[in-house]
Amino acid sequence: MSNPNINWAAIDANPKFQALHRKKTVFLWGLMIFSTVYYFLLPIGAAYFQELFKIKVWGVVNFGLLFALSEFVVAWVIAFLYSRKANAEFDTMAQEIINETKGA
Amino acid sequence: MNRLNKGVLSVAALCSSGAAIAGSGAVADEFKWMTFTVFGVIIAITMAITFWAARSTHTTSEFYAAGRSVSGIQNGWAIAGDYLSAASFLGIAGLISLYGYDGFMYSVGWLVAYITVLLVIAEPCRNIGKYTMGDILAFRNDPKKTKVVAALSTITVSTFYLTAQMVGGGVLIKTLIGIDYEISVIGVGVLMLAYVVFGGMKATTWVQITKAVLLVIASLILVFLVWSPYGFSLPAYLQAVVGDDKVVAQVAKLLGDSAAGMTKEELGQRFLEPGLFLKNPIDQISLGLALVLGTAGMPHILMRFFTVPTAQAARVSVIWAMGIIGGFYVLTLFLGTGAAMLVGSAKIASVDAGGNMAGPLLAQFLGGGENSMLGNFFLAFVAAVAFATIVAVVAGLVLAAASAMAHDIYVGVIRGEKATPKEQVVAARVSSVIVGVIAITVGILAKGQNVAHLVALAFAVAASSNLPAVFLTLYWKKCNTTGIILGMVVGSLTAIGLVMISPNMTYPKAVIASAKKVMEGEPAQAAKEAKPAVAASSFMCELFALEGCVKSEPAKAASLEKPAKPGAADKLALLNERIPALEAALLVADPAALKAAQDDLAKLKKDIAATEKAKTKAEEDIKKFDGQTTSIMGLEKPFFLLKNPGLISIPLGFLLVILGSIFTRDKRAEEMWDELYVRQNTGINSEQATAH
Numbered sequence: 071m072s073n074p075n076i077n078w079a080a081i082d083a084n085p086k087f088q089a090l091h092r093k094k095t096v097f098l099w100g101l102m103i104f105s106t107v108y109y110f111l112l113p114i115g116a117a118y119f120q121e122l123f124k125i126k127v128w129g130v131v132n133f134g135l136l137f138a139l140s141e142f143v144v145a146w147v148i149a150f151l152y153s154r155k156a157n158a159e160f161d162t163m164a165q166e167i168i169n170e171t172k173g174a
Numbered sequence: 175m176n177r178l179n180k181g182v183l184s185v186a187a188l189c190s191s192g193a194a195i196a197g198s199g200a201v202a203d204e205f206k207w208m209t210f211t212v213f214g215v216i217i218a219i220t221m222a223i224t225f226w227a228a229r230s231t232h233t234t235s236e237f238y239a240a241g242r243s244v245s246g247i248q249n250g251w252a253i254a255g256d257y258l259s260a261a262s263f264l265g266i267a268g269l270i271s272l273y274g275y276d277g278f279m280y281s282v283g284w285l286v287a288y289i290t291v292l293l294v295i296a297e298p299c300r301n302i303g304k305y306t307m308g309d310i311l312a313f314r315n316d317p318k319k320t321k322v323v324a325a326l327s328t329i330t331v332s333t334f335y336l337t338a339q340m341v342g343g344g345v346l347i348k349t350l351i352g353i354d355y356e357i358s359v360i361g362v363g364v365l366m367l368a369y370v371v372f373g374g375m376k377a378t379t380w381v382q383i384t385k386a387v388l389l390v391i392a393s394l395i396l397v398f399l400v401w402s403p404y405g406f407s408l409p410a411y412l413q414a415v416v417g418d419d420k421v422v423a424q425v426a427k428l429l430g431d432s433a434a435g436m437t438k439e440e441l442g443q444r445f446l447e448p449g450l451f452l453k454n455p456i457d458q459i460s461l462g463l464a465l466v467l468g469t470a471g472m473p474h475i476l477m478r479f480f481t482v483p484t485a486q487a488a489r490v491s492v493i494w495a496m497g498i499i500g501g502f503y504v505l506t507l508f509l510g511t512g513a514a515m516l517v518g519s520a521k522i523a524s525v526d527a528g529g530n531m532a533g534p535l536l537a538q539f540l541g542g543g544e545n546s547m548l549g550n551f552f553l554a555f556v557a558a559v560a561f562a563t564i565v566a567v568v569a570g571l572v573l574a575a576a577s578a579m580a581h582d583i584y585v586g587v588i589r590g591e592k593a594t595p596k597e598q599v600v601a602a603r604v605s606s607v608i609v610g611v612i613a614i615t616v617g618i619l620a621k622g623q624n625v626a627h628l629v630a631l632a633f634a635v636a637a638s639s640n641l642p643a644v645f646l647t648l649y650w651k652k653c654n655t656t657g658i659i660l661g662m663v664v665g666s667l668t669a670i671g672l673v674m675i676s677p678n679m680t681y682p683k684a685v686i687a688s689a690k691k692v693m694e695g696e697p698a699q700a701a702k703e704a705k706p707a708v709a710a711s712s713f714m715c716e717l718f719a720l721e722g723c724v725k726s727e728p729a730k731a732a733s734l735e736k737p738a739k740p741g742a743a744d745k746l747a748l749l750n751e752r753i754p755a756l757e758a759a760l761l762v763a764d765p766a767a768l769k770a771a772q773d774d775l776a777k778l779k780k781d782i783a784a785t786e787k788a789k790t791k792a793e794e795d796i797k798k799f800d801g802q803t804t805s806i807m808g809l810e811k812p813f814f815l816l817k818n819p820g821l822i823s824i825p826l827g828f829l830l831v832i833l834g835s836i837f838t839r840d841k842r843a844e845e846m847w848d849e850l851y852v853r854q855n856t857g858i859n860s861e862q863a864t865a866h
Contacts, residue, residue: 076858078849090855098293106466109286113462116279116448117455124447129409130416134275135446141282142500148289149493156489164856171858 081171090163097155101148108144112137200525200534201351201557205550209351212554216388216562220369223380227373234598235861237374238305238577239480242863244379246487250494253478255382257284257469257499258389259567260342260530260560266503267536268529270510272424272519273451274444277510280452281503283462285496287469292492295470297485298648298854304861305480306574307473307640308582311647314846315655318587323662325582327639328473330666331632332575332609333616335472336568338628340617343564349526350534350557356618362561363614366569370576370606375481378569385562386498392537392559393505396552399540400512415511416442420518425450427519431736445514456716457816461630464820468633471640474574483863509533516540524784534560572613576605627678630818631670638665638823642831648854650835654843657835665827672819677812682799684811689792695741717822719813742789749782 081087115123116134123134201209231237244252262284269277303310308324340359347358369377404411415421416439425441426433428450433441444450452458469475479488513522513532516539525531537556541549580601585593593601639662646653646661673679708727710716715723740748756778759771804810853859 076849078852081852081856082848087852087855091851094855102290102293105286105289109283109466110459110462112279112282113452113455113458116276116452117458120448124443126443130412130443130446131409132443132446134448135278135412138275138279138282139504142285142504145285145289145496145500149292149496152292153489153493157486161486167856168858 076171081167084167084170086163086167086170090160090167093163094160097152101152105144105148109141112141200349200531200538201550201553202544205547205554206351208547208551209554209557212551212558213561216558217365219384220365220377220381220562220565223384224369224373224377227377227380231372231374231376232599233595234305234581234602236376237599237602238477238573238581239861240375240379242481242483242861244376244481244487246482246490247494248379248383249478249482249487249491251386251498252379252382252481253475253491253495254498254502255384255386255389255563255566256474256478256570257495258386258502258563259339260346260563263389263502263506263563264346264530264533264560265528267506267509267513268522268526268532269451270506271513271517271522271532271536272529273428274421274425274511274514275446275448276451278503278507279448281506283465284469285500285503287465287467288492288496288499290466290470291475292489292496294645294649295476296479296488296492299476299644300479300482300485300488301854301857301860302648302850303476303480305477305581306577307476307644308578308586310476310644311658312586314647314843314850315653315658315840316842319655320658321582321586323659324640324643325578327635327662327666328578328582329575329609331471331473331636331640332571332578333612334628334635335474335632336571336575336613337616337620338625338632339564339568339571340613341620341623341625343561343568344617344621346530346560346564347557349531350553350560355621359617360614362565362568363610363617366565366572366613367607367610369565369569370572370610371603374602375477375573378566378573379481381562381569382566385559385566388559388562390498390502392556393502393509396512396533396537396540396556397505397508400508400516400536411508412446412511415515416445418442418515420520421445421514424514424519445511454816456821457818460816460818460821463824464630464633464637464818466637467641467824468635468637468820471636471644472633473578473636473640474570476640476644477570477574477577480861485857485860509536512536513539524780568613572606572609575609576602579609580605624678624680627673627676627817630678631673634669634673634819634823635666637820638669638827639663642824642827646828646831646835648850650832651844651847651851652835653831654835654838654840656838656840657831657833660834661827661829661831664830665823668826669819669823672814672816672823674807675809675813676817676819677815678817679805679807679809679812681805681809681811682802683804685795686799689795692788692792693741693743693796695744696739698738699736701735717815719811719815725815742785742792746782746785746789749778749785752778 115137123132123137125133127133127136230241233241235241262281266277266281266284269280271277299310302313306324307328308321311320311324340362343362344355344359347353347362348355353361369381373380401411404414422438422441425444426436429436429441429444436444478491482488482491510532513536517532517535519529522529522532522535525535534553534556537552538544538549541552543549580598584601584605585591585598589597642661642665643658647658705727708724710726711722711724714720716726719725739745753775756771756775760768760775762768762771
């Protein structure tokens, strides 16, 4: 199974691998930074923007409660976006590189 | 007693003698047989799973990683089963039932943590790793050195978490059904060891899946029953919650003096607004950091990704886990508020001050109440799920600690990777027994100890030590052995050290002062004027009790004059004096008046019981801490002011990995970078599933 003769440096230098690396880095860091900022808005808002959080929006349901619920939705949307992108693009790109390696 | 013995027989695996079943619990004695039957059925199912799993658990890959044959969806359920520990399943519903919005807000971080796991950890770990976190770090760093440090860190994190689970579980089972604490701990330990030693990762995985499915079913039924009377309308349901007298009373109690000028409507609405529980935003941000980064560094979570066949399956499993865990936390909003409205915070807190009984008591209420068959069946079911939860979580942790001990230290370092396959499996099983016995012993020794800080500590160490090391090994070309060792050692020691001097520890002076307040009463207080909030004199003063610091304090509303409060003994005498008059009132003929008199008497007796409980507790505290003035660290009061050290220890962990790597050179770490980076992104040469 294991193939000690794989030239890892060559794959690393392969433009296709470089393209995969770039796409993944930009996409993952984008999502990561967005989700972290969005998450920390909750404790910050609850501490320093209480007047906003207390505004009733839907019956007794206030902005703060909707914002907390939105954290769940945002987490699920990020999971969905990542999985769609990874299934459609990253996996295909990685498979091409694997095929080339095996063919070589 | 007869029924009881029958029940005991059905859980023979759990308890060795019927005489050990003593004391009371949330379940009334006449219904205990039902609880034991439900427990027995669930234990029987898990034993059947273990028996089945044991037949295909022979090699190391099968023992540690279930032969890498767990599907993505199965692993997703297992992660949820692993993660929804008693603390999150009972604890968060409890926090919501007592503090409303803040409890729900607290749950968010536990889900958001999985975004980090999904985006940066799960797939690379599957592609690079074999059985342990040490394998990932040893890929390009010095194998022996990093494996020792990784194993120590894994064992530390697992032991903290394990102790918290064992102690919490023992208390929980005692509160629910009255089994002695020691017996509960031994029962949990023995069962968990049976799963791990015979069935390895496969049995552990399926016990976790079973538990997660039961938990979700139980919660869905309860939420259906709570919400359906309101036509599944969120505003209509919450309107009923905030309009409830018990909820209003709880908010008024939490707000104390500042509730004086508020209308009933305002008080109820306050339950859905922030600030009833979480007071210090900096502490919360510190906790949030530890959760978001610590989950991805938890060894038992990392280990779950080695059980699936491919990186794609690892991805699928995190997405399922996020769906299940997030969905569950949304349900806890209903469980918690439902318990607050239907059961009442006063009753929940009287059974368990932390609110852990909110879910079980809600189940009992929805089934028809304390004296109904169905109510007690519901309670028994939820109690059994809670028990299965503890066992499943503990099994995962023991497996993680045992793999570090056997695979990293024994096979990797002591035997220098030269152990035969058979020897490796024996080492794994022996290590599991060692860790299991340690867990049981520590669990029993820690009886009655304050262990709440251990969960926070486990996450903080994972976030300050494991995550920086794994993350930078995977993503930073210059990262090397010196950096990893420096970062992990300093990161974990800082986290532990800061917690030791934090408000989490017990400070005898404060305990004695509050116990004396109970015993001796409080003098009358003059009316106070409102005070504006005070900002700390510098950011460092928010974190440390330094000399010359002005501490930050929240604004205080004006308070009215308060009369003196009597001491516990005087209060008891006063309450007892009222009994004869109320008993005399029972002799009236008018049914309505009789009912009122009965209610009054019941309320008075409850008051007396609560006062006696508080008095005993205060007496015990005074005796226990007599003559002590300082915490085990020799401090009279906390020096570090946050409960969560993450804000300092996490950046420090990262910084030291970076500094250590920049200032030293490590040829192997540089040479292996290309291979590591290609493999983590493509999965070439990753560990394959074994055929069965």
